Amino acid sequence: MPRMTSILALSLATLAAHPAAAREGKAQQPEIGTRSAPVLTVDGLRFRDLDRNGRLDPYEDWRLPAAKRAKDLTARMTVPEKAGMMMHAVNSGYFGAGGTVLDQLAPPPPGALKPPVNVTGVPGFDRADKPSPRDLILNRHVRYIMTSPGGSPADAARWANALQEMAESARLGVPIVFSADPIHTTNRLPGGALPPPDRVKITSSWPDQIGLGAARDPALTHRFGEVASAELRAMGFRMILNPMADVVSEPRWNRIPGTFGEDAKLNGELAAQFILGAQGTKLGPDGIMATVKHFPGDGPVEHGLDPHNPYGKRLVYPGKLQKLHYEAFAPSFRAGVAFAMGSYGIPTWTDTVASSFSRKVMTDLLRTKMHFKGVAITDWMHAQPWGLEDEPKIERERRMVWAGMDQLGGEHETSYIIDLVRQGKLTEKRIDVSVQRVLEPMFAMGLFENPYVDPEAALRVVKAPEYVAEGELAQRKSIVLLKNAGGVLPLAPGKKVALEGFAATPTALAGSVTDAAMADVIVVKVNAPYADNKTGQAFFVRTHEGTPVFAGADNADELAMIRKAVATGKPVVVVMSMERPAVLAEFIDTVPGMIATFGSGDDALADVLTGAFNPTGKLPFALPADAASVEQQAEDVPFDFAATAYPFGFGLSYPPRKN
Structure with a gap:
C-alpha cells in the first residue's frame, strides 16, 4: 500500500507539473538540435540540458507552457543577463566568406541586400561602436540581433548557426532571435532614394508595402507574410x-512607401493579414515574430517632416483625429502581433516627450486601452530623445522602461540598465516583467529545442520558383493605370518604343526599342517630385520631402525629360515611381498615358505596357490637384485635399481584347 501511495503521489505531481501534457495525453516530441548541450531523456522523451546540470529544469521542458518556462528562466538569470535580453542590437560587418563569423570588421560580401551602414553616433552602425558577435553574445548577453x-x-x-552555437555554449544556453528589416519589399533606401541599380535581393522580390496597398488584396498580403516567413526562417531569422500600420494623412512624408496607404481601415486589415501570414494564428515553430509600427501612428508628422530628424520631431493633430491613427493598430493587436514599436515623434495631443518615453502612450494607451499583450520595443538610433534631449542617456533609458518599453531597439550597451538596478532607480521586479515578455515568444517558436537551420534547405526555400513567381505577380498587381487616352496602351505588337529614364531594356520590350526619332511611342520613367533634404541625421541625411510639384524640386530635370518627349509630337506614356502623392498638373494634359508604380521592377512594368498583364491596381492614396x-491640408486628416485630381482607389484596366 505505501508503494501504491508513492506512485499515486508521483503521478499527481507529474500531472501538476505538466498540465498541458496531461490534457493532451501524449506529448509530441519536437525536433532537438544541439551542438554542445547534452540531451536528457525523461519518460522516453528528449530535452536539451542547456545549463548542463544533469536534470530537467522547467525552462528546458518543452511540455510546459511558454509563460511558465519564461518565468523559470528569468528567475535563474543574473541582472546583466536580464539587461542583455532587453537589448535589440544591430550587427553588420562580421560576415565572412561562406558564412564564417569574423572577429574583425570587414567589407560586406557580394549579394548582401545592402552594405553595412556606417553612421557616426548610432550603435551598431558606427564603426567605432560595432561589437563583435562574440562580444554581444558572451559578454553582453544580447540575444536579439x-x-x-x-x-x-x-x-x-x-552564419546564423555559428552564432547559435556560440550562444548555446553560454551559462544558460539561451538561443538568439535574428531579426531583419522588410528585405522583400524594401525597394527604396531610408529617406526615399532609390537603391543602386545593381543591387540584388537575396530573397524573392515583392512591391513596396504601399504597392500591396495598391493591390488591395488581403489574401495576397497574407500570402506575402507566409512567404517572407518561410524564406527568413530558412536562413535562421x-x-x-x-x-507599418501608420496612416498616410500627410502627403509630404518620406516614409509613405513603407505604409499601406491613406485608408485607416484598409491599413489595419492588411497589417493584420501580414501578421497572420508571418506568425500564424498562434505563434509557433512555423512562424516568425512580426513587429507592428510606429505606435501611436507616425502619419501626422508636422509639415510632412519625419521625426528621425530634430526638425520633424512633432506629431500634430489639427483635425483632432488621434484616435483614427492609433485605432489602425487594433487589428494587429487582435491578430496577436508579437512586438509593437513606438514612434520617434512627440504625440502632441497627449505628451511633451517622444512616444517611447511616454507612459501615457506606451502603458496607458497601448496596454490598458488597446490591450496589447506582447513586447513593446523602441525604434532605433537611441530612440531619438525628443523632449529629453538634455537628459543623460542613463536617465533616458530609465524613462523608457518606466514608460513601459521592454526592449531597446538598436542598443547593445547593457551597463545603463545594470546601473539603474544597482542604484535602485529600476527594480529587478520591473525588468523581470520585460524579460519574461521577451522570452515567452522564443519558447513558443521552439527556439530552445532547436535554433539551428539546414543550409542546404535554405538554398531550396529562399527564392524558390513559386515564391519568385508570386512576388512577380504581386508587383504586377500593384501597378496603377491612371490615364489611357486614345487607347495608347497596351502597346500594339510591332510598335517601336523609345525608353527614357530606364537603366536597361526590359525583356518583354527587347527588339521593340529604338530612338525617339524612329519610335511610335515614347515611354518616360520618372520619380515623383521631391526636395532632397540634406540637413538630416544618420540614415536620413538625404530625404525626399517637401514639394509635390516638379517646379523647384530637386528632380525638376525629370519634368524637362517629359517635355522633351512631348515636343517630338509622338504619343508619350509617363511612368512615375509614386513614392508620395504627386501633383501631375504640370504635364498630365500633354500625355495620353500615365502609370503609377509602387516598387515594381521594369519587367513587371513591361508586362503592363504590352498588355501581357491587364492592370488592376488602385491608388492607395488620393492625388492632389x-x-x-497639399499646403492647406491638416496633417492628421486623410482625404482632405481642397482639390483632388485622382481619388483614392482610382485605377483603370484595359478593355477586353477584340477577337
Missing part, C-alpha cells in the same frame, strides 16, 4: 521589423 542576410542563403544559414491643396 538585427542583421541582413549576406552571401547565399546557405551562407546566411551557416525568426523576426521581421514590419508591418495642386500644391496649394
Whole structure:
C-alpha cells in the first residue's frame, strides 16, 4: 500500500507539473538540435540540458507552457543577463566568406541586400561602436540581433548557426532571435532614394508595402507574410521589423512607401493579414515574430517632416483625429502581433516627450486601452530623445522602461540598465516583467529545442520558383493605370518604343526599342517630385520631402525629360515611381498615358505596357490637384485635399481584347 501511495503521489505531481501534457495525453516530441548541450531523456522523451546540470529544469521542458518556462528562466538569470535580453542590437560587418563569423570588421560580401551602414553616433552602425558577435553574445548577453542576410542563403544559414552555437555554449544556453528589416519589399533606401541599380535581393522580390496597398488584396498580403516567413526562417531569422500600420494623412512624408496607404481601415486589415501570414494564428515553430509600427501612428508628422530628424520631431493633430491613427493598430493587436514599436515623434495631443518615453502612450494607451499583450520595443538610433534631449542617456533609458518599453531597439550597451538596478532607480521586479515578455515568444517558436537551420534547405526555400513567381505577380498587381487616352496602351505588337529614364531594356520590350526619332511611342520613367533634404541625421541625411510639384524640386530635370518627349509630337506614356502623392498638373494634359508604380521592377512594368498583364491596381492614396491643396491640408486628416485630381482607389484596366 505505501508503494501504491508513492506512485499515486508521483503521478499527481507529474500531472501538476505538466498540465498541458496531461490534457493532451501524449506529448509530441519536437525536433532537438544541439551542438554542445547534452540531451536528457525523461519518460522516453528528449530535452536539451542547456545549463548542463544533469536534470530537467522547467525552462528546458518543452511540455510546459511558454509563460511558465519564461518565468523559470528569468528567475535563474543574473541582472546583466536580464539587461542583455532587453537589448535589440544591430550587427553588420562580421560576415565572412561562406558564412564564417569574423572577429574583425570587414567589407560586406557580394549579394548582401545592402552594405553595412556606417553612421557616426548610432550603435551598431558606427564603426567605432560595432561589437563583435562574440562580444554581444558572451559578454553582453544580447540575444536579439538585427542583421541582413549576406552571401547565399546557405551562407546566411551557416552564419546564423555559428552564432547559435556560440550562444548555446553560454551559462544558460539561451538561443538568439535574428531579426531583419522588410528585405522583400524594401525597394527604396531610408529617406526615399532609390537603391543602386545593381543591387540584388537575396530573397524573392515583392512591391513596396504601399504597392500591396495598391493591390488591395488581403489574401495576397497574407500570402506575402507566409512567404517572407518561410524564406527568413530558412536562413535562421525568426523576426521581421514590419508591418507599418501608420496612416498616410500627410502627403509630404518620406516614409509613405513603407505604409499601406491613406485608408485607416484598409491599413489595419492588411497589417493584420501580414501578421497572420508571418506568425500564424498562434505563434509557433512555423512562424516568425512580426513587429507592428510606429505606435501611436507616425502619419501626422508636422509639415510632412519625419521625426528621425530634430526638425520633424512633432506629431500634430489639427483635425483632432488621434484616435483614427492609433485605432489602425487594433487589428494587429487582435491578430496577436508579437512586438509593437513606438514612434520617434512627440504625440502632441497627449505628451511633451517622444512616444517611447511616454507612459501615457506606451502603458496607458497601448496596454490598458488597446490591450496589447506582447513586447513593446523602441525604434532605433537611441530612440531619438525628443523632449529629453538634455537628459543623460542613463536617465533616458530609465524613462523608457518606466514608460513601459521592454526592449531597446538598436542598443547593445547593457551597463545603463545594470546601473539603474544597482542604484535602485529600476527594480529587478520591473525588468523581470520585460524579460519574461521577451522570452515567452522564443519558447513558443521552439527556439530552445532547436535554433539551428539546414543550409542546404535554405538554398531550396529562399527564392524558390513559386515564391519568385508570386512576388512577380504581386508587383504586377500593384501597378496603377491612371490615364489611357486614345487607347495608347497596351502597346500594339510591332510598335517601336523609345525608353527614357530606364537603366536597361526590359525583356518583354527587347527588339521593340529604338530612338525617339524612329519610335511610335515614347515611354518616360520618372520619380515623383521631391526636395532632397540634406540637413538630416544618420540614415536620413538625404530625404525626399517637401514639394509635390516638379517646379523647384530637386528632380525638376525629370519634368524637362517629359517635355522633351512631348515636343517630338509622338504619343508619350509617363511612368512615375509614386513614392508620395504627386501633383501631375504640370504635364498630365500633354500625355495620353500615365502609370503609377509602387516598387515594381521594369519587367513587371513591361508586362503592363504590352498588355501581357491587364492592370488592376488602385491608388492607395488620393492625388492632389495642386500644391496649394497639399499646403492647406491638416496633417492628421486623410482625404482632405481642397482639390483632388485622382481619388483614392482610382485605377483603370484595359478593355477586353477584340477577337
